[in-house]
Amino acid sequence: MVKPTNTLKGKTGVLGLPIVLYTLFFGLSGCRQDYSLSPPADSEKITVTVKLPKELKTETMWVMYRSATCKRIGSGASGQRTERDGYHSVYKQLERQGQSDLYQVELPKDGGGACRWHLANVTFGVVYADPSRYGESVIDGGGGGVVVIFDYNNSPHGGADIKVDGNLTIKEDYYPWVKEAFLGGYRKRISLAGKGGYYLMYQALQARHVYFEPILHSDFIVYSEQPKEKKEGNHTTFTYPDGSVVADGQSKPDFWKLQSLRTGRARECLSVWQYQKCPDRRPQLLPEWQPSSEKPGFGYYIIVDEWGNELPVYDYRLVGANGQIFRERTTADGHTQPLPNSAHPLREVEFPVQSW
Incomplete structure (x- = not known):
């Protein structure tokens, strides 16, 4: 921004x-x-x-x-x-x-x-x-x-x-x-x-x-x-x-x-920092798997709002290919926390109600 x-x-x-x-x-x-x-x-x-x-x-x-x-x-x-x-x-x-x-x-x-x-x-x-x-x-x-x-x-x-x-x-x-x-x-x-x-x-x-x-x-x-x-x-x-x-x-x-x-759309839906207050949130997980350059054997996804902006500090729940569950918050640049390569491709993607 x-x-x-x-x-x-x-x-x-x-x-x-x-x-x-x-x-x-x-x-x-x-x-x-x-x-x-x-x-x-x-x-x-x-x-x-x-x-x-x-x-x-x-x-x-x-x-x-x-x-x-x-x-x-x-x-x-x-x-x-x-x-x-x-x-x-x-x-x-x-x-x-x-x-x-x-x-x-x-x-x-x-x-x-x-x-x-x-x-x-x-x-x-x-x-x-x-x-x-x-x-x-x-x-x-x-x-x-x-x-x-x-x-x-x-x-x-x-x-x-x-x-x-x-x-x-x-x-x-x-x-x-x-x-x-x-x-x-x-x-x-x-x-x-x-x-x-x-x-x-x-x-x-x-x-x-x-x-x-x-x-x-x-x-x-x-x-x-x-x-x-x-x-x-x-x-x-x-x-x-x-x-x-x-x-x-x-x-x-x-x-x-x-x-x-x-x-x-409500103005809260237009700001990445207020998106958790949006009355009709439509977050998306981009499908591309990004290998981590800093942690071999791991990678991450990017979560964005409906306008394509990366969502910082945003709650997600992912179920990996091996059934492992990952419930975390995105980083400041909208990345998921590092996931093992075995989690890709994902089985499920959910965005729980923000716990703010």
């Missing part, structure tokens, strides 16, 4: 800050070093792919390389000399693959050059291709941004909320969010409301393929109207697709309310 990210979006789109600020180097060690990128011909590539809904377009990707060789020199609070890894930014457009809805870019992992650059992080995302469909004066308000970090440094937007092993696949639901603001001048924007903030933040140290599929539910629009007067007790008003109006002091729509309205 993705935690809400508080990074604010700037006026230049998903990049958040004017591009020119990040194309300049200052305070790097030395005066005449060559800071250019020069990827080796055999550099390993990282591929980023976006599956694009028809109402959206991809934003320019901000690619940051870092160098431990070419340092940035600065001053600390007491005037002392400080050194940090240097950085170099480039900007890429994702290219459409034939006539498909896939857009892609390949990035060299090794940036080469005298500074021995390495790929540090990428910032990319999707926005509305035509905001004016929601009104003549409507402008883009952001929302579907993604940051992927490939090293141990923070990105310009902060650190990762989720760390993954191997390649990264992101499939997220989004809803149109039309918001009006009055204080400081009238503004009307169309944003993408998701379960995170403006950016989904990942660290993927081993990833060589990043796949992002934003799923846009265009028929479920949420509207918000900020107060016209700055006064205690005045809050932004949200109007949801079912006509309900909420002004509870929140600054963004209730994503789980939107999910519940669209699916017709």
Whole structure:
């Protein structure tokens, strides 16, 4: 799951800050070093792919390389000399693959050059291709941004909320969010409301393929109207697709309310951490037997909710092929406890009422 990210979006789109600020180097060690990128011909590539809904377009990707060789020199609070890894930014457009809805870019992992650059992080995302469909004066308000970090440094937007092993696949639901603001001048924007903030933040140290599929539910629009007067007790008003109006002091729509309205399922059913409270639970045990790399002769299964999310700390009862009974709870990543190979294939699978 993705935690809400508080990074604010700037006026230049998903990049958040004017591009020119990040194309300049200052305070790097030395005066005449060559800071250019020069990827080796055999550099390993990282591929980023976006599956694009028809109402959206991809934003320019901000690619940051870092160098431990070419340092940035600065001053600390007491005037002392400080050194940090240097950085170099480039900007890429994702290219459409034939006539498909896939857009892609390949990035060299090794940036080469005298500074021995390495790929540090990428910032990319999707926005509305035509905001004016929601009104003549409507402008883009952001929302579907993604940051992927490939090293141990923070990105310009902060650190990762989720760390993954191997390649990264992101499939997220989004809803149109039309918001009006009055204080400081009238503004009307169309944003993408998701379960995170403006950016989904990942660290993927081993990833060589990043796949992002934003799923846009265009028929479920949420509207918000900020107060016209700055006064205690005045809050932004949200109007949801079912006509309900909420002004509870929140600054963004209730994503789980939107999910519940669209699916017709109780909101507890949509959260892996609250799934045990779901009034109509539909957990599943995936049929694939996974041999354990840490415990020879053992393996495990994965238990997921009806949406395909791994269920952490979830009760199960399994009857193995040899009749042995296993009643345990899943691990934090939805795995069963290690089972002997003799338990596979299973005879029975049950999910007792949670004992919470």
